[in-house]
Amino acid sequence: MRDTQPLDELIRKLSELMPESVRHMQGDIERNLKAGLAGALQRMELVTREEYEVQAKLLARSRERLAELEARVAALEDALRPDMSSSSQKSGPPEE
Template sequence: MFDPKKIEDIARQIADSVPPGVKNMAGEAEGRIKQVLQSQLSKLDLVTREEFDIQTQVLIKTREKLEAMESRVAALEAQQNAPQETDK
């Protein structure tokens, strides 16, 4: 769901900011931070980039169809409301 590389980078940045005296625990801390980040991010109501892109394309197609239908309805209404010639 989330890019593991980005989560690892964030965890590594946090671990790198740990004071030198605590560096020996950095490996464990990095793993734990990664777990906490993944856990907290999974609780958020987020969609993946792929899902977002798919829904964007669906929306674009839906708008195109709606615009086409609006044009057809407008043309039909104009045709219906136009004065009709009567045969003499």
């Protein structure tokens, strides 16, 4: 469940900025503002801080794992290079 306190606070501040002549409709205005802002935020497909943190940690672990795998591949390639060069030297140039 998302915390609605910041949204409620923003709506309260916006309704306080209304001219005195429309303050008698403050309750209606606050409800309409809340519905409008909630709809706009929903369309933005925002994520919670918690969801963001989970994904950031997952990405960090994935990057670490990728770096480890890249190092292993490089080590295996290095281990194969001397074998390849020595096998090509043993066979010599192709005969015609």
